[in-house]
Amino acid sequence: MSTVAPPRPAAAPPPSSPARPSAVRRLGGFLLRQWRRLTAMRTAIVLLFLLALAAIPGSLLPQRSLSQANVQQYFADHPTLAPVLDDLFLFDVFSSPWFAAVYLLLFVSLIGCVLPRALEHARALRTPPPPAPRRLTRLPDSARLDTTLPAGAALDAVEEELRVRRYRVVRRERGGVAELSAEKGLLKETGNLVFHLALVALLLGLAGGKLWGYEGSILVTEGDRFCNSFQQYDTYSAGALVDSGDLSPVCVGLEDFRAEYEENLTAASFTADITYGAPGEEGSPEVIGVNDPLRVDGDRVYVTGHGFSPRFTVTLPDGRTFADVSAPFLPVEQSTMSSEGALKLPDLGAGSDDQLALQGFFAPTGLVQDDILTSIDPRPLAPQVAVVAFQGYLGLDSGLPQSVYSLDQSQIERGRLTEVARGNLSVGESLDLPDGTTVTFDGYSEFAALQFSHDPGQVWVLGAAIAVLAGLLGMLLLRRERVFARADTDPATGGTVLDVGALTRGSGDGAPRFAALTDDLRAVLASRDPARADRAPSGSASSTGGTSA
Structure with a gap:
């Protein structure tokens, strides 16, 4: 006789280990934390400070977008430091990647911070004031008023006074006791939002x-x-x-x-x-x-x-005359308007490759001391010009850029331009060159630097x-205030006990305004109580301090 072996009990499943968060969940949590940090108001303030700090090099160092010549001069004056600064984009601050990064981060931070607050504020505008705290005496400012008016009539008086003061008022009844909640100052948060939204608009306008x-x-x-x-x-x-x-x-x-x-x-x-x-x-x-x-x-x-453009007449040896040729001379000293410049005449020679250039110093009111011309007055009272004449090759067709306000010194150093004459000229005087060319100083014209x-x-x-200014004024001048009132029957006298409390948020002391409100309420309650209209109100009032509800 065969026997059947009893079935083996099923193996117990291993104890389940707690599920480990997936990499996607961890990454999502990390990104969410970083987003909250980026859109915090603290981060926006830090980025705004960094933006102002990043703009400082743009005001201290020459910028290529404004003056390429000043940047080149800075390279000439600081040959070691300038390349390092250039690698950091300090000559192109406002178009640099790091400035754009701070700018964009500030945009994202402000928008991510302000838009949720704007939605929350929109909901708050539609939300009625909260119910009154159970113990109004714990509010920073509170008072108790006694009146023989019914509870409803007493709250009517309070509501009228608060609406005159532009409060939003809501009447409720809890546990058979009538109460009132009122608030104003929501425009303070509106001003805050307008300030930040206008700041975003300001940055967008600048961009x-x-x-x-x-x-x-x-x-x-x-x-x-x-x-x-x-x-x-x-x-x-x-x-x-x-x-x-x-x-x-x-x-x-x-x-x-x-x-x-x-x-x-x-x-x-x-x-x-x-x-x-x-x-x-x-x-x-x-x-x-x-x-x-x-x-x-x-x-x-x-x-x-502004500045001056000296005018010259050039007479060649063959009798040809080029009248009223001029070039702007740039001021080198604003107090006296002494100016330096160059006049380049590449096409004067007939059948010759020689070209003529005049490098000069113009003095609106000239004074010559030891053959050196200086200017003593910015007004053109006695204009003079010190001229150095060069002949040779100017290099205008070499393909290399050069300033129109000065000569290419490399041409002089290589001997391609040779100095042939120099002299100090008043209006009408001439300078004779060795080849017979005559340069006459005819006077000046003024130029304006236009942008x-x-x-x-x-x-x-x-x-x-x-809008930024309007929002800032709203933030500074308005206050967020709430007033609560509860009217209950006094079992001892059969009259009404009116408890009033107030809570002021933000800067400013609300005690004087609350005292004025309670004084007006006493007067109104007394005027509506025929039994006490002819005598001073005997209600007791007390102001207590405590923690905010």
Whole structure:
């Protein structure tokens, strides 16, 4: 007889280990924590400080977008330090990657911080005031008023007084006891949100002005005219989204320039008579100054400086004459307007490769001491010019860029330009060169340094700045206040006991305002109580301090 073995008991499952969070969950938690840190108001303040700190090098060091010549001069003066600063983008601060990173992080932080608060504030505007605390005497300001009016009539008086003071009022009844809740000052949080949203709009306006804006600078001599084309400007910078076809078709001509000085020879005003209009038109007259630019179709033309352009007549040995040739001389000393410059004449020789250049020093009111010309007055009372004449090869067709306001020193060092004569000239005097060429100083014309600017974000920035100021005033001047009242029957007298309490949030002491409210309530309750209208109110009031509910 065979037997069947009993079945083996099933093996017990191993004890389950706690589920470990997946890598995706850990990554999501990490990103959520970083997002909360980034959108915290503390982070926004730190980023705003970093943005201001990052802008400091842009104001201390020359920027390529403003003056390429100043950057080149800085490289010449600091050959060791300048390349290091250039590797850190300190000559292009406002277009550098690290400045853009701080800028974008500030945008994200502000938007991520303000938008949830704005949604929460929108819900708060629709939410009625909270119920009154159970013990009003624990509020920072509280008082107890006695009256013979019914509880409903007493609360009616309180409600009327609070509505006159622009409170939102809600009546409730809990446990058979009538109570009242009121609040005002929600506009304080509105001002806070307006301030931060306007700050975001301000940053957007500045960014838009940089992306779609442009500006160019040019020296214009009296009688000359320029059109708004990047090819004509001495220095030109434009946003990343600006195309050459986006420039406004405006031409500006300088008819006359006037500089006025105080008795101590400091500049009082610079004014320029100009004409402006579309290309091919005669133009409309206008007078502009340093703080009074020309505004047309969103563009602005500023006067940023002035100087002098000496005029010369060059007579060649064969009798040919080139009259009224000139070039702007840049001021090297603003107090006396002494200026330096160069006049390049590459096409004077007939059948010869020799070219002529004049390097000079102009003094509006000249004084010669030991054959050295200096200027003693910024006004052109006795104009003189010190001239050094060079002949040879100027290198204008070499393909290498060179300044129009100075000679290429490398040509002089290589002997391609040779000094042939020098002298100090007053108006009408001449300098004779060895080959028979005569250079005559005819006088001067004044030039104005004009800047043409287009900033489409200017109006946006102005509106955002006004909104920032309005929001800041709302934050500083308004207070968040809540008032609660509860009316119950006094079993001892059969009258009504009115408990009133107030809570003020933010800066400011609410005790004086609460005392004024209770005084007005006593007067109103007394006036509505015929039994006590003819005598002073006998209700007791007490102000107590405690923790906020």
